[in-house]
Amino acid sequence: MEFLRPATWREALEAQANHPGAVPIAGGTDVMVELNFGRNRPPALVDLTAVDELAEWSTVDGEIRIGATMSYTKIIAELAEELPGLAMAARTVGSPQIRNRGTAVGNLGAASPAGDSHPPLLATGATVEADSVRGSRDIRIEEFYLGVKRKALEPDELIRAIRVPAKRGPQQFSKIGTRNAMVIAVCSFGIALNTLDRTVGTGIGSAAPTPRHAGDAEEFLAGNLPWDDRDPVPDGVARRFGELVADAAVPIDDVRGPARYRTHALSVMARRTLGWAWEEYRCA
Amino acid sequence: MRLNLTVNGEPQQADDIWPGESLLYVLRERLGLPGAKNACEQGECGSCTVYLDGVPACSCLVAAGQAEGHDVVTVEGLAPGEDDLHPVQEAFVEAGAVQCGFCTPGLLVAAHNLVEHNQNPSDAEIREELAGNLCRCTGYEKILDAVRLAASRTRNRKQEAGT
Numbered sequence: 001m002e003f004l005r006p007a008t009w010r011e012a013l014e015a016q017a018n019h020p021g022a023v024p025i026a027g028g029t030d031v032m033v034e035l036n037f038g039r040n041r042p043p044a045l046v047d048l049t050a051v052d053e054l055a056e057w058s059t060v061d062g063e064i065r066i067g068a069t070m071s072y073t074k075i076i077a078e079l080a081e082e083l084p085g086l087a088m089a090a091r092t093v094g095s096p097q098i099r100n101r102g103t104a105v106g107n108l109g110a111a112s113p114a115g116d117s118h119p120p121l122l123a124t125g126a127t128v129e130a131d132s133v134r135g136s137r138d139i140r141i142e143e144f145y146l147g148v149k150r151k152a153l154e155p156d157e158l159i160r161a162i163r164v165p166a167k168r169g170p171q172q173f174s175k176i177g178t179r180n181a182m183v184i185a186v187c188s189f190g191i192a193l194n195t196l197d198r199t200v201g202t203g204i205g206s207a208a209p210t211p212r213h214a215g216d217a218e219e220f221l222a223g224n225l226p227w228d229d230r231d232p233v234p235d236g237v238a239r240r241f242g243e244l245v246a247d248a249a250v251p252i253d254d255v256r257g258p259a260r261y262r263t264h265a266l267s268v269m270a271r272r273t274l275g276w277a278w279e280e281y282r283c284a
Numbered sequence: 285m286r287l288n289l290t291v292n293g294e295p296q297q298a299d300d301i302w303p304g305e306s307l308l309y310v311l312r313e314r315l316g317l318p319g320a321k322n323a324c325e326q327g328e329c330g331s332c333t334v335y336l337d338g339v340p341a342c343s344c345l346v347a348a349g350q351a352e353g354h355d356v357v358t359v360e361g362l363a364p365g366e367d368d369l370h371p372v373q374e375a376f377v378e379a380g381a382v383q384c385g386f387c388t389p390g391l392l393v394a395a396h397n398l399v400e401h402n403q404n405p406s407d408a409e410i411r412e413e414l415a416g417n418l419c420r421c422t423g424y425e426k427i428l429d430a431v432r433l434a435a436s437r438t439r440n441r442k443q444e445a446g447t
């Protein structure tokens with residue numbers, strides 16, 4: 001196995017293009033488990049951690065651009081204001097050690113339906129910057145996930161960054177697991193209110209082959225929230241929102257929980273996160 | 285592959301490294317530093333925790349090559365000298381926070397980091413900071429005692445140094 005350690009982004013793209021089957025590695029919290037257990041013996045590893053610029057974020061046209069090796073710890077420390085939903089989700093990942101190394105871009109690379117970054121990225125309408133020696137392209141987040149651990153990247157492509165619109169209203173994230181730390185989500189839910197456009201974004205995790213929006217729920221809620229009066233959300237609206245979120249999921253039974261539980265839990269999380277987010281809007 | 289890194293303040297070199305092996309393997313099997321323990325190799329237990337550039341990480345999840353040129357501190361590097369223990373280590377001994385000891389090296393690094401950054405941690409903060417370290421023996425109560433003790437001593441020491 002070759003170990004490639006590009007010092008620049010251009011070199012990283014060349015390494016990926018010139019070594020078919022090469023596996024990129026950022027925080028290594030997914031890749032190393034596979035290697036340690038002999039589940040994968042790739043011909044090469046392309047280590048992205050020596051490309052310094054990738055560990056940083058910047059602001060581009062009202063969007064926050066998160067570099068490919070920026071850790072969860074750094075997201076929590078530096079982006080909780082602009083990207084509260086993603087920061088909340090990041091706080092629930094693994095343990096301090098895992099958050100110190102693990103990255104949101106690595107979460108996309110792994111493309112697990114249970115990844116905690118996905119619901120807030122979906123809810124805010126993030127964009128994935130895919131790059132290769134052939135050129136770069138933007139992939140809308142909802143088009144990125146193709147199936148369980150399958151994603152819309154060509155073999156020679158690397159993710160350079162994720163662009164996430166800066167906060168335009170309250171955001172919330174909720175995740176169900178058996179303890180507070182170190183759990184893969186049984187299911188999870190993210191919501192982002194855009195109080196300027198009066199739209200709603202959602203993201204469902206771990207309750208379908210891919211993370212996904214609850215489109216009908218978004219439309220229904222945007223049309224039925226008392227945006228002007230800032231009254232409490234009517235019970236019927238919250239309940240209907242919960243139902244529509246649950247309807248958007250196609251969960252399975254597995255070791256972490258039965259499908260029926262997931263469906264029920266999603267409707268509860270949808271109502272609760274809406275309640276929290278709406279309180280913030282009302283008090284603002 | 286040859287690897288150069290700094291471990292506990294000393295430059296180290298290891299040859300014939302398989303690039304996919306972990307930093308934990310390098311430390312234990314190549315450099316003769318068996319402090320960091322291997323209990324799960326999947327990031328779940330924290331017994332392999334070391335400082336990597338001053339930040340606690342599971343060394344089982346760092347590819348050897350990723351540590352090239354970097355700075356590692358293991359449990360062996362916490363004590364100030366051969367015969368001295370670090371206050372966090374003393375507190376673990378005094379509080380009875382060590383039984384079989386397998387989790388201890390990782391917990392010491394995590395606790396050391398906590399106490400460096402927060403000399404007045406709430407119980408919730410201690411639990412959060414140590415959430416990545418499993419112990420099968422103690423039931424954690426004595427570990428919490430040890431961290432509280434280490435934090436208060438560090439606080440007092442800093443206050444004395446400040447006055």
Ligand SMILES: Cc1cc2nc3c(=O)[nH]c(=O)nc-3n(C[C@H](O)[C@H](O)[C@H](O)COP(=O)(O)OP(=O)(O)OC[C@H]3O[C@@H](n4cnc5c(N)ncnc54)[C@H](O)[C@@H]3O)c2cc1C
Binds near residue numbers: 048093095101107
């Ligand atoms: C103990 C433990 C607990 C965990 N808990 C959680 C949890 O609570 N929630 C959660 O969501 N996840 C969890 N995970 C999984 C993992 O930490 C996350 O998926 C993390 O975001 C991966 O980031 P990384 O930088 O470590 O990825 P890596 O392991 O470096 O890479 C992950 C995947 O992405 C690919 N990749 C990396 N960078 C790029 C790039 N720039 N372009 C294209 N592909 C790329 C890699 O080839 C690999 O397939 C846990 C893992 C462990 C070991």
Ligand code: FES
Binds near residue numbers: 324333
């Ligand atoms: S051996 Fe590394 S976390 Fe368990």
Ligand code: FES
Binds near residue numbers: 384422
């Ligand atoms: S003392 Fe035995 S595992 Fe913690």
